[in-house]
Amino acid sequence: MGIQNAAIEAGLGGGVGNMFAVHDLAAHPKRQGRGYGKALLNAANAKADALGLTTWLASSNINNTAFYESCGFKTVREFSVGDDDPTWAKPPVILKIVRPPLQRHFCAVRT
Numbered sequence: 001m002g003i004q005n006a007a008i009e010a011g012l013g014g015g016v017g018n019m020f021a022v023h024d025l026a027a028h029p030k031r032q033g034r035g036y037g038k039a040l041l042n043a044a045n046a047k048a049d050a051l052g053l054t055t056w057l058a059s060s061n062i063n064n065t066a067f068y069e070s071c072g073f074k075t076v077r078e079f080s081v082g083d084d085d086p087t088w089a090k091p092p093v094i095l096k097i098v099r100p101p102l103q104r105h106f107c108a109v110r111t
């Protein structure tokens with residue numbers, strides 16, 4: 001198990017296989033602020049709710065923290081990637097694992 005998987009398991013208290021993971025949520029910089037990310041996250045949360053699962057995601061961009069918090073997510077663990085890898089030439093990347101405290105929490109989308 002790699003450092004990322006171990007941190008995810010520890011941060012989410014195990015049971016990751018019974019959770020709904022969101023990977024690579026992004027909007028083109030010229031399209032940000034129009035509600036696309038919130039609409040996608042709401043769709044993911046609705047799918048997770050339909051399956052009776054909790055949603056979680058890992059974010060490597062600290063600037064996204066406020067966005068995820070506005071959608072009811074909270075940081076449950078942080079970990080570093082790259083500092084133990086001799087082939088990694090860049091500074092370490094800090095990943096935040098976030099999840100909503102309750103299901104059925106949706107972020108407001110501008111209309």
